[in-house]
Structure formats: structure tokens, C-alpha cells
Amino acid sequence: MGAFSIWHWVIVLVVVLILFGGKGKLSGIMGDFGKGLKNFKDQVKSNKKTEETELINEVPEKNAKPNKKKTSAKSSPKKKTTKNKS
Numbered sequence: 001m002g003a004f005s006i007w008h009w010v011i012v013l014v015v016v017l018i019l020f021g022g023k024g025k026l027s028g029i030m031g032d033f034g035k036g037l038k039n040f041k042d043q044v045k046s047n048k049k050t051e052e053t054e055l056i057n058e059v060p061e062k063n064a065k066p067n068k069k070k071t072s073a074k075s076s077p078k079k080k081t082t083k084n085k086s
Contacts, residue, residue, distance in 0.1 A: 020027055 018024075018026060020030055
């Protein structure tokens with residue numbers, strides 16, 4: 001015979017039916033627990049995505065250099081350079 005006899009499987013089936021089957025309080029509690037676990041996982045995923053987008057948005061702000069160059073109306077014209085085509 002295998003590792004489990006028919007009586008082992010009957011006991012396991014009864015325990016599973018008590019926990020998850022029927023319309024008893026325990027099955028309602030297990031259903032609520034499953035819904036809560038699902039909501040928790042969804043919130044963790046959404047928080048992870050928000051943190052990633054915040055990090056992406058913060059990087060350019062930290063690396064951005066302020067433009068301190070002031071231009072005046074009387075600036076000298078720049079010389080045009082030409083490249084020799086060889």
C-alpha cells in the first residue's frame with residue numbers, strides 16, 4: 001500500500017470541507033481571510049509602482065543644473081565655422 005490509507009484521505013477531506021465548505025462561520029472567516037490577503041497583495045504592488053514612479057521623477061530634479069548664464073541685448077555675434085569636405 002501507499003503512504004496513506006483510505007482513512008487518511010477521508011480525514012483530510014473532512015477537514016478541508018469543514019474549513020472551506022458549507023455555509024458555516026469558519027468558511028466565511030476563511031473567505032474573508034482570502035479577500036484580505038488579496039487586497040494586501042494588491043496594495044503592496046500599487047505602493048511599489050508609486051515608489052518607482054516617484055524615484056524616476058526625483059532623479060531629473062536632483063541632477064538638473066540651474067541656468068546661471070545671463071544674456072545681454074548687446075552680445076557679440078558668433079563666428080561661423082565651416083568644415084572642409086575632403
